[in-house]
Amino acid sequence: GENVEQHPSTLSVQEGDSAVIKCTYSDSASNYFPWYKQELGKGPQLIIDIRSNVGEKKDQRIAVTLNKTAKHFSLHITETQPEDSAVYFCAACRVSTLTFGKGTMLLVSP
Amino acid sequence: DAGVIQSPRHEVTEMGQEVTLRCKPISGHNSLFWYRQTMMRGLELLIYFNNNVPIDDSGMPEDRFSAKMPNASFSTLKIQPSEPRDSAVYFCASSNLDRGEDTQYFGPGTRLTVL
Numbered sequence: 001g002e003n004v005e006q007h008p009s010t011l012s013v014q015e016g017d018s019a020v021i022k023c024t025y026s027d028s029a030s031n032y033f034p035w036y037k038q039e040l041g042k043g044p045q046l047i048i049d050i051r052s053n054v055g056e057k058k059d060q061r062i063a064v065t066l067n068k069t070a071k072h073f074s075l076h077i078t079e080t081q082p083e084d085s086a087v088y089f090c091a092a093c094r095v096s097t098l099t100f101g102k103g104t105m106l107l108v109s110p
Numbered sequence: 111d112a113g114v115i116q117s118p119r120h121e122v123t124e125m126g127q128e129v130t131l132r133c134k135p136i137s138g139h140n141s142l143f144w145y146r147q148t149m150m151r152g153l154e155l156l157i158y159f160n161n162n163v164p165i166d167d168s169g170m171p172e173d174r175f176s177a178k179m180p181n182a183s184f185s186t187l188k189i190q191p192s193e194p195r196d197s198a199v200y201f202c203a204s205s206n207l208d209r210g211e212d213t214q215y216f217g218p219g220t221r222l223t224v225l
Contacts, residue, residue: 032212043114043201043216044153089153093212094142096205097166100153 002027002067004092006101014109019080020103024072025105033073037086038103044089055069080108084090114137114217116202122223128190130218134183135204143203143214144177153201159185160207187219192224 003026014020025033031052036044050057050064050073056065061080066073075083085108091098115134124131143158157167159179170177174193176214178187189196199221203214 034213040217043203046213046215049213054126096160096207096212097158098143098156098220099155100169102152 002030002092002094002097004090004099004101006090007106008104009102010105010107012107013080013110015082016043017080017082019044019077019084019106019108021088021090021106022072023074023101024097025092027092027094028068028071030092030094033064034091034093034098035064035075036051036089036091036100038089038090039086044090047086047088050096077106080106082110084108113184114202114204114215116200116217118216118220119223120221120223123192123224125193126191127224128188129192129196129222129224131187131200131202131203131222133185135185135202136215137142137183139204139215140182141204141205141207142179142185143205144185145201145203145216147199147201153187156187166216189222192222194224197222197224 006023034049037047038044050066061078063076087103087105089103089110090101117132141160144156147153156169157177162179177187199219201219203212203216
């Protein structure tokens with residue numbers, strides 16, 4: 001089955017800095033890659049996603065890149081703010097089934 | 111839209127008791143997913159339904175777990191008998207696969223504690 005590795009497990013940045021989270025996947029048949037943000041006590045919330053026919057997608061301060069050849073994709077958050085602090089999960093989707101990475105705890109200090 | 115609704119939000123029970131978790135997907139969505147989240151194993155897919163039919167239950171840990179979807183707006187996940195190792199947060203998610211939309215929307219989860 002699919003295996004998704006996510007790094008780093010924790011990331012501490014100062015407000016205004018950029019944050020980058022990286023994921024790799026194993027199954028070349030995966031074709032959809034969403035990113036979720038999970039705040040304490042809440043369910044994961046979709047923040048951005050990318051499909052395998054696209055290399056990059058941006059939405060305001062958030063961007064995602066995908067390298068199908070290398071089977072890796074990354075989340076980039078610019079101008080981080082304290083409210084960006086949360087756990088972020090990447091996922092790879094194959095045949096409607098999501099496989100999640102283990103998550104990255106992002107801490108943004110004021 | 112109210113989003114995915116789960117109940118109860120918290121459940122504390124004793125080992126051996128039956129536990130039933132409930133989920134109402136987003137109206138119009140035809141696919142429903144049950145996940146379990148623990149510190150050790152992260153987010154794991156337990157089972158998913160498409161048009162009320164179970165499609166993949168390979169993630170269901172053992173026979174103590176069962177899930178049903180009697181209609182398009184309601185699903186249950188049952189654990190009988192429950193064990194302390196079942197303690198976790200259980201999430202339900204829904205999507206509209208028939209429209210080719212893979213995006214899954216998650217509910218707030220049920221935190222289960224088995225003593």
